[in-house]
Amino acid sequence: MSLGLLFLILLALCTAGYMIARSRAVTSARGDTRVLHSLPAFHGRFAALAMILPAVAILIVWLVVESFALRGVALSHLSPEDVPDGASMDLVMADVTRIAEGLGKLQAAGVDLAPLTADPAALKARFSEAGFAQGGDPTPHTIAAAVSMRDTAATSRLALSVVAIAASLAGLGLVLRRITPEFRARNATEFVSMGLLIGASLIAVLTTVGIVASLASETIRFFQLYPAWDFFFSADWNPKFGGGSSLGIWPLIWGTLYVSVIALLVAVPVGLFSAVYLAEYASKRTRGIVKPLIEILAGIPTIVYGLFALVTVGPLLRDWIAIPMGFGNSSSSVMTAGLVMGIMVIPFVSSLSDDIINAVPQSLRDGSLGLGATPSETIRQVVLPAALPGIVGAVLLAASRAIGETMIVVLGAGAAAQLSLNPFEAMTTVTVKIVSQLTGDTEFNSPETLVAFALGLTLFVLTLMLNIIALIIVRKYREQYE
Known part of the structure; x- marks a missing residue:
């Protein structure tokens, strides 16, 4: 059966x-x-x-x-x-x-x-x-x-x-x-239901523990086969199945951060300004039209964004900026992947920030305006500080989405693991190399395969650090109201 x-x-x-x-x-x-x-x-x-x-x-x-x-x-x-x-x-x-x-x-x-x-x-x-x-x-x-x-x-x-x-x-x-x-059937039912709810709430915690444990166990195996010093402090990434590999993580970390920073430089201002406009200035009719159109971006498959970067954005940046200014002649670059990824994560910043700004009590706006502040001053001095925790959460979600993206990087940025400041050169990220190291019939007994788990654990720690930084920022600048 x-x-x-x-x-x-x-x-x-x-x-x-x-x-x-x-x-x-x-x-x-x-x-x-x-x-x-x-x-x-x-x-x-x-x-x-x-x-x-x-x-x-x-x-x-x-x-x-x-x-x-x-x-x-x-x-x-x-x-x-x-x-x-x-x-x-x-x-x-x-x-x-x-x-x-x-x-x-x-x-x-x-x-x-x-x-x-x-x-x-x-x-x-x-x-x-x-x-x-x-x-x-x-x-x-x-x-x-x-x-x-x-x-x-x-x-x-x-x-x-x-x-x-x-x-x-x-x-x-x-x-x-x-x-x-x-x-007492009601009491018994509610007791069992409470146990189910508690169990459901623990699933996320247990899942996180399981992920970390699986990554950590395979990472320990990797460091038993490959020196940890070379992994963390080498600037050369050159895996060779069969031996003689150089598995330094810094070129991958650099590419990941470079692409993510460019994406956030595009997504955060555009997303935050659009959220402020929709929440504070736009009419209900305009808001009802514009917000769904922005959120459509979140539903587009990442492979479509990757093809857009490969076919349209990359050649345009190469022909209009990179070649005339002498930055290179490759259509696959960090700038290509960063711009397209920034467009992709705009809805994460815009939609969440818009909902958070709308959740700020109207009484705070009325009090500020009643004291003689202009609408722009009210937004800057009252609304945004009150909505800061939610906005930081939206930016953090966008950053995590950018750090974990793979397909756009593969098609837009290439697969070259290198350290360079030139945004018009091809680079790669941690997620791309995790996929490449685990693609095909691989065996989990060589450092060239097990390095994927070390990369995954490093990415997890990087995301955890972003969460900690966000909590520090929120606690320092958050405005609390009675």
Whole structure:
């Protein structure tokens, strides 16, 4: 049974459980719901929660354990001799997983698998004919591992379905036994709901901890293979798979900051001034037209911005500025990527700043104007200081968006890792090199691949520093009003 079908069955059971518990509560009160401590709907909600939560918990734990069990089953059919030279067991397991998925699709199509599993060449040809993804060539051992994995997975999913449905029905039975006029179903429902809300609020924290932990663990492996001093203090980036690499981070940091600063120099003034105009000067009709048009920029895919930088902005800057002024003759440059990225992040600054400025109490404007201040003085001395925390947050969001952008940099700035002050030369950023180092069939046992995690952790620390600086600025210049 597929997970989607199982989930639909659980939802149907919960809906039926809600109706049954609600009816049971009314019956226990002999039709007079006034004698119930809680409304019948609360009894139904508690029953639905008691049915779905155990089933979901079992589903999550089961799937986690199942992944390890399936790997163990597959490994029992493999040996070190099945690992090709220059590969790893992880790559072999990836091939086994692909073979298992392909066999499952063929079985669903009604294909007889017995002849194919006995002939690796025939299986490979059938996969190619069907357009299935393939890694290495199938071998008798990998095919046996894939068949065992598929069969075990099918048995596991059937058992999961039975256990999850049984747990859901058991939850309904326990709730029905507790339904009486005195049962505090509302309190129980609110208690469970509060626990769910607390769990939801912890997801972001746990996600951050998981990201940092995964990056840190792989970064430690990287520094065991490559000197940390050379990574942090070298100005040369020249990765070579196979050894002899120079993996200095400073050219990438410089390119990231250079492009981001140019983007913010474009986005912050334009976005902030447009937000002030829309919030303080524009009529409702003008605001209703202009603001949606600005926000359309946020919905344009970054690949479109990248193509715009490559085809239009880059050649214009090269022909009109770079070549006449002797700055270079390349259409891929930091200025190209920075300008286009600045256009892309204008809505982040404009829309958020506009909402924050509109949230400033009108009484502050009225008091300033009543004291004789002009509208511009009111905006500068009253409105903007009151909205400063939100504006700083908008600028920080724009900076984070610019630092993490990849596609515009690839198409607009090139991929040259170098230290230069000339904004019309090609450079690259940390995110671009993370993608390039992890592209293709890579193994996580060489510094040329593991450096991507060190770059990611460095980018995380850089963003954290931006948040800390923003908090310091807000606390120092924030205006507080009673």
